[in-house]
Amino acid sequence: xxxxxxxxxxxxxxPMSWRLQEIREAIPSRLFVRDTRRGLAxxxxxxxxxxxxxxxxxxxxxxxxSRAAAQLLTPAGAIVVRWSCWIVxxxxxxxxxxxxxxxxxxCGHGAFSANRYVCDLIGFIVHTALxxxxxxxxxxxxxxxxxxxxxxxxxxxxxxTRSDLGIPEESNDGKIDYDEYFGDTPVYTLYMxxxxxxxxxxxxxxxxxxxxKNYPRWTNHFDPNSILFTKEQRHAVIISNLGILGMIAxxxxxxxxxGAASVMKFYGIPWLCVTHWFIMITYLHHTDPELPHYxxxxxxxxxxxxxxxxxxxxxxxxxxFLHDVAHYHVVHHFFPKMPFxxxxxxTQYLRSFIGEHYHRSDKPVxxxxxxxYNDCQFVEDTGDxxxxxxxxxxxxxxxxxxxxxxxxxTGSDL
Numbered sequence: 001x002x003x004x005x006x007x008x009x010x011x012x013x014x015p016m017s018w019r020l021q022e023i024r025e026a027i028p029s030r031l032f033v034r035d036t037r038r039g040l041a042x043x044x045x046x047x048x049x050x051x052x053x054x055x056x057x058x059x060x061x062x063x064x065x066s067r068a069a070a071q072l073l074t075p076a077g078a079i080v081v082r083w084s085c086w087i088v089x090x091x092x093x094x095x096x097x098x099x100x101x102x103x104x105x106x107c108g109h110g111a112f113s114a115n116r117y118v119c120d121l122i123g124f125i126v127h128t129a130l131x132x133x134x135x136x137x138x139x140x141x142x143x144x145x146x147x148x149x150x151x152x153x154x155x156x157x158x159x160x161t162r163s164d165l166g167i168p169e170e171s172n173d174g175k176i177d178y179d180e181y182f183g184d185t186p187v188y189t190l191y192m193x194x195x196x197x198x199x200x201x202x203x204x205x206x207x208x209x210x211x212x213k214n215y216p217r218w219t220n221h222f223d224p225n226s227i228l229f230t231k232e233q234r235h236a237v238i239i240s241n242l243g244i245l246g247m248i249a250x251x252x253x254x255x256x257x258x259g260a261a262s263v264m265k266f267y268g269i270p271w272l273c274v275t276h277w278f279i280m281i282t283y284l285h286h287t288d289p290e291l292p293h294y295x296x297x298x299x300x301x302x303x304x305x306x307x308x309x310x311x312x313x314x315x316x317x318x319x320x321f322l323h324d325v326a327h328y329h330v331v332h333h334f335f336p337k338m339p340f341x342x343x344x345x346x347t348q349y350l351r352s353f354i355g356e357h358y359h360r361s362d363k364p365v366x367x368x369x370x371x372x373y374n375d376c377q378f379v380e381d382t383g384d385x386x387x388x389x390x391x392x393x394x395x396x397x398x399x400x401x402x403x404x405x406x407x408x409x410t411g412s413d414l
Contacts, residue, residue, distance in 0.1 A: 012400040026353035031342040036113035094273025095321035108138035109336040133240035136221040149304035182391035298384040305333040309359040
């Protein structure tokens, strides 16, 4: 017999009370130093790997469509091997492209170099090449870091509330039939999850999906007059848009020269892999039943930064190709200007200092994606410290009845 769920039996959570400066002082200052040449070396390696993969892929179709391959492998066998080679190419080129995108992400935070112009030049080029409006996304992503886990001000992955989903409040009069609201079949859930993985990032850029619900309709990253931007940032948004228009022209010319099918195989599908990996990484960074969200006055910068989780993402491939973006994300939220290559060592100091407030998960990431998509449905309409509830309305933690409150900080290292 399953144990009855009782809210009072849940473990209690008390938000951290340290100031940001105390946490920073626990990490050696040398780990905050940005080395432009080291960053350029990583970018050069990424570009070299992408070029090698591209060059090898050029030979896939001619090799396995040849008469010799059909005779050696049989016609059906040659087809199977040919498409298997394409799948291998898409896997690794998608990871390499994602690593290049991560370099652009480093540039957006100023972590690539102490020189802002170097960061913006490289970031604009690599993000534009991967269909990300660099300055526009940089602006909203900066605000996400400044306000992470704030129900009122965070820019992305803002949880839906009970009232958003039309679910009535719990009462002693009778139980809520949660199946009426979440009674989806596994097949439908899988469909929604695949849709999220492939379309969520373009949808966020175009329509503010998962962003603040109080923004005007059609809020997006391409409108210079959007609520996302100030008047002073309009020109940067326009530059980002011009970059995307340039990419449209380049891809059109490539389709004319080599054919749309070739462009899709060599570039389009690896780019789709980038959107998949990027959404999966960020979703799992910020979505977990054990991560708190805050309303005022309980939110402050360091509490929001701690409301993220490090994950063992694809093992050595995630570390090498993705530049530790998933393995050491918590320290990145505390100190976004810290270079990724210092993340592992800095995390050791951070974890030692904040203790139980540091979150790490070794759960296989595809299982975590499925579990969290099902277990993180909504938060309550009331309360200042909130935890996700699952499809049965159950949480895994509850805020302590009383806990200390500290003055909110904006953080100085953004």
